[in-house]
Amino acid sequence: MKKAITFIKLNVLILSIFSTLLSCKNANKNEVSKIKVPKTKKEQLTLSKGFQLLESNCFACHSPKNPIEDRIAPPMAMIKDFYITNNKNISEEDFIKSLITFINNPNEENSKIPEAIERYGLMPKMNFTEEQITQIAKYIYNSKLEQPNWYKNHFHNEKFIHLENLKNEDLSYKELGLKYAMNTKAVLGKNLIAAIKNKGTEGAVAFCNTRAFNIVDSAGVTLNTKIKRVSDLPRNLANTANKTELDYIYSTKKAMKNNKKTSPLVQEIDKKMVAYYPIVTNTMCLQCHGVPNTQILPATLSKIKELYPTDKATGYGENELRGIWVIEMDKK
Structure with a gap:
């Protein structure tokens, strides 16, 4: 009987330790990544449109795969790092506002990355609508493109997912x-x-x-x-x-x-x-x-x-x- 009680106590202790470790792991995960998982179809569609805009308009210059010596503009991971990672309290809304301000009027005052201007110069003014900039910003904010080897490990899979989300979308002529x-x-x-x-x-x-x-x-x-x-x-x-x-x-x-x-x-x-x-x-x-x-x-x-x-x-x-x-x- 005594052995049985000891065995039960041991199991309880192990379960307690395991639960504590699991809680810590989840807490750390939540601290490291504040990425929100889109729950609605509308949110998923917005992220898919943002990805598509990045791929067709932005990655040509802000390439996620080019080596340092071949870059003509900072990669998106660097942009996210300066805007978000270096300012852990920035909200999605504030990030969107900052990106809209800069893309609508790219100048030194609106830039958050002076080192990039020194190296690459200011980017040209783009013809994005505010809605499109918002879609781009939401994708950058909620994605994990800052992770090492994101392009190699995740790009093609994400592209497939987002194309699937958009396949029934009928774009206007504009x-x-x-x-x-x-x-x-x-x-x-x-x-x-x-x-x-x-x-x-x-x-x-x-x-x-x-x-x-x-x-x-x-x-x-x-x-x-x-x-x-x-x-x-x-x-x-x-x-x-x-x-x-x-x-x-x-x-x-x-x-x-x-x-x-x-x-x-x-x-x-x-x-x-x-x-x-x-x-x-x-x-x-x-x-x-x-x-x-x-x-x-x-x-x-x-x-x-x-x-x-x-x-x-x-x-x-x-x-x-x-x-x-x-x-x-x-x-x-």
Whole structure:
């Protein structure tokens, strides 16, 4: 009987220790990761849209897989680390607000990562809607992309899951056109920044002259649509806007002059759905499109005159309309 009691006590002790260890383990897990598991289909869909936006628009520059020497922008894991991990008390709402503020107006004052600006420069201004930035921010905040080897171990599995969530989603023409424009812009921007990094601004002018048009055209072929960039003040005559495109350009310039928010436009033309999206200048643009001999260095200006004798695309300031994306889509 005594042995039986001792045995029972021993079992109780073991169970007690096991329960304590399990509680500690769960408590530590909760402390380390404050990630919220989405419970509703709506929340899951929001995260899936955020992932898709990151993959098609952001990862081209903010790559989660490139080695340090090949990076042209900080990886998303670093961004999350600076915004969230270094500020453990930041709420999801505050993180979303910070990201909206910076992406809508990327400048040093709004940046949380001065080291990244010193190394990579400021990112171009993007044409995301506030809803899309919110979706991106929610995915970053709730994901675990800061974990070591996230891309290798989790990316492809997550992509499959999010594609499954989105497979029945029917994008509007405005959303679909923006996706195509941002995807093309990301690829073009990645190559342009690499050209500046490797060969200087003169090298970037040469890149635009020989490769930019082909990259945009190839993107259209890949996406089974027609994509082009046009302007009222073109550098390359092939990018001259037609009358319909000029109407949108002039109305957008007027809105910007009056400090009004610009909006994409979608209209039906010749049984096609055609969408227009603004292209706005930032600091990087002014190296080739700013004031000659001040923002545009003499060597760069000389290269521009050599390659584009009819150039009209100088004298811009920051946050001015440089041109527009034109996306021509088949009707559904």
